[in-house]
Amino acid sequence: MLVEVRAAGVNPVDWKLVTGGLGAVMESVFPVVPGWDVAGVVVGVGMDTPEFSIGDEVMAYARKDVVHAGTFAERVAVPAWSVARKPSALSWEQAGGLPLAGGTALRTLDVLGVRAGDTVLVHAAAGGVGALAVQIAAARGARVIGTASARNHDHLTALGAEPVEYGDGLVAAVRELAPEGVHAVADLVGGQLETTLSVLAPGGRHASIADPSVTEHGGVHVWVRPDGRETARLGELAAAGLLSVEVAGTYGLDQVGEAFAESRSGHVRGKLVIVP
Known part of the structure; x- marks a missing residue:
């Protein structure tokens, strides 16, 4: 499906990837757009996505097998099996910062x-x-x-x-x-x-x-793989009031470098989020 990005979480793996730290384990096709977390609105669906419709609010850990088209973008194509519905209890920024970190936890x-x-x-x-x-x-x-x-x-x-x-x-x-x-x-x-x-x-x-x-x-x-069912479990906890996401800062697409610098400082409490 095609998702219009409302928020995309920053994770240490993002700057490790662009500095070559994962070159031995992940194939990249340049130019690379970083970003593996996303929360947004479905604006297009493929032939076999009966569980989602245009206009649905969703979130996903959207890592793909080849690093190329990530979520630090205005729109991103995402495999349906990695997607879960965004709970109303979470803001866009919170939902954008949840999937990878929450899935890892x-x-x-x-x-x-x-x-x-x-x-x-x-x-x-x-x-x-x-x-x-x-x-x-x-x-x-x-x-x-x-x-x-x-x-x-x-x-x-x-x-x-x-x-x-x-x-x-x-x-x-x-x-x-x-x-x-x-x-x-x-x-x-x-x-x-x-x-x-x-x-x-x-x-x-x-x-x-x-x-x-x-x-x-x-x-x-532990190395976590994308799984919409696991992301949905996180959404259920959030909807029940048992899980919240602290947003430490938001950045525009032209401020990704600043977000990476903050993440690399090692002193961030909560999640940094890119907002297109």
Whole structure:
């Protein structure tokens, strides 16, 4: 289908892609338009899309097999199977920032089998993926401990997590909250393997979206694929008031470079969004 873009989320993978960081794993056809998240209005449908009609408000993680025509555009063609309906509870900017980050959080928690009664440690809990992972885990009835700088602790508490500051003393702080160890660890930043193994309870599960080496220590490396059904699950949580998206800033199509610079700073709380 063809979607008129109302908002497109910025993700670290976007600037990593354009700087050549994914050249070994993804084929690109130049010129490349970046962007994998989108929220917008359907303005054209293909021959086999009976579930969608022109005028529908939708959102999608729109990554394709070949990197070429992304979502930082006025219109983008999107495979129907990657699309879900946009919930009215989310603004265009929130919906545009949700699919990839939310899908990554959801897939990671699904891989970990997080459920009610679990104690879960989320590394980088105030980031774009982390804040969504905290909310999804809390909605499942899990107890969530989240790492973040001190300035974000009140924010994490409001999302449903018990905050701890990363850096020296992190292991002791987590152990003080969970003396027997945590049942699951979601590493959303990388470089946390030693800490993860130090706080994990016997038989605990761990996964990382940024550190493939976790597979050598019983963990799972998560790479999320586009799936409209998973995006729809995120929409259901948002519609039920269990999931919100903090928009940290909006940028025009002529400000993508500025958005990338802000994203690369590593200090963004919430989502940056491109608005055509």
